Amino acid sequence: MSRSARAVVTGAGSGIGRAFARELARRKGAVVCSDISVDNARETVRLIENAGGRACVVPCDVAQRSDVEHLASAAIEYFGEPPNLLINNAGVGAGGRRVGTIGFDDWNWVLGINLFGVIHGCEIFAPILRSTQRAGIINVASAAGFNAAPVMGPYCVSKAGVISLSETLAAEMVGSGVSVTVVCPTFVATNVAHNGRISPGPVEFAARMAARGMAPEVVARKSLDANDRGSLYVMPQLDAKLTWRVKRLAPALVTRGMAFSSRLMGVTDYD
Numbered sequence: 001m002s003r004s005a006r007a008v009v010t011g012a013g014s015g016i017g018r019a020f021a022r023e024l025a026r027r028k029g030a031v032v033c034s035d036i037s038v039d040n041a042r043e044t045v046r047l048i049e050n051a052g053g054r055a056c057v058v059p060c061d062v063a064q065r066s067d068v069e070h071l072a073s074a075a076i077e078y079f080g081e082p083p084n085l086l087i088n089n090a091g092v093g094a095g096g097r098r099v100g101t102i103g104f105d106d107w108n109w110v111l112g113i114n115l116f117g118v119i120h121g122c123e124i125f126a127p128i129l130r131s132t133q134r135a136g137i138i139n140v141a142s143a144a145g146f147n148a149a150p151v152m153g154p155y156c157v158s159k160a161g162v163i164s165l166s167e168t169l170a171a172e173m174v175g176s177g178v179s180v181t182v183v184c185p186t187f188v189a190t191n192v193a194h195n196g197r198i199s200p201g202p203v204e205f206a207a208r209m210a211a212r213g214m215a216p217e218v219v220a221r222k223s224l225d226a227n228d229r230g231s232l233y234v235m236p237q238l239d240a241k242l243t244w245r246v247k248r249l250a251p252a253l254v255t256r257g258m259a260f261s262s263r264l265m266g267v268t269d270y271d
């Protein structure tokens with residue numbers, strides 16, 4: 001699917017989304033770059049066009065169902081036929097408060113974008129993708145979706161939901177020609193720490209860890225290759241692969257380990 005794809009990427013204005021859009025264009029695809037930040041999406045399109053690729057901007061707040069409905073019709077109009085690859089990538093970081101002190105505003109904000117954004121994408125695009133001969137959906141979750149960490153409640157819940165939705169969809173799509181992939185990275189070198197709602201202490205920690213993380217271009221390449229192969233799960237880094245396996249063997253140990261390592265790093269002391 002990733003070669004000469006007709007692709008729609010959400011959150012294409014920065015980080016992993018921009019890397020997906022550029023890699024797809026490099027693979028001779030045409031890309032609808034959507035983002036809540038139109039200026040950043042325009043910059044992605046400019047980079048693609050400067051490299052000889054084909055792309056356009058469609059503004060879209062994934063938390064708004066009507067925006068995602070508009071994104072689907074704008075993509076069909078741009079390509080002149082249905083898209084055959086959807087990348088539900090848009091997401092925000094959040095953290096720094098224990099359950100009981102988070103507040104419903106933050107719960108709603110994070111779940112609205114990270115989980116409902118992906119639900120909107122899957123619900124609206126699934127019939128469109130099914131209507132094509134071969135197609136793909138890539139949902140960007142996180143290792144936090146199976147490796148819950150203290151003071152990251154809404155983020156972990158949202159990403160666990162994305163993994164579960166992807167697994168459901170993959171089972172429903174067997175035999176349909178639509179390949180479903182869920183990506184579960186640990187740290188990736190993007191601006192996610194600064195773009196979200198993270199308390200001042202943890203934001204420095206998250207930014208430091210992200211800066212040491214995997215390049216978004218590598219995550220994009222691995223994810224597209226996995227979707228082409230029909231692989232459901234992508235754990236791009238070694239630590240993601242290891243915790244994924246250990247979680248299956250000794251789940252309670254992972255939870256204790258997360259509590260211990262977070263305390264050791266001072267991550268739970270900020271609320």
Ligand SMILES: NC(=O)c1ccc[n+]([C@@H]2O[C@H](COP(=O)([O-])OP(=O)(O)OC[C@H]3O[C@@H](n4cnc5c(N)ncnc54)[C@H](O)[C@@H]3O)[C@@H](O)[C@H]2O)c1
Nearest residue numbers: 011013014015016036061062090091142187188190191192
């Ligand atoms: N960077 C990491 O360490 C890391 C690790 C695991 C998972 N992820 C996930 O990767 C995805 C991409 O994040 P990133 O690291 O590239 O961060 P980023 O902040 O660099 O990019 C996120 C993009 O999403 C856009 N966005 C935010 N809210 C939106 C909304 N409501 N509608 C549409 N677009 C919106 C932003 O404008 C931005 O362009 C997210 O889902 C994130 O949770 C990131």
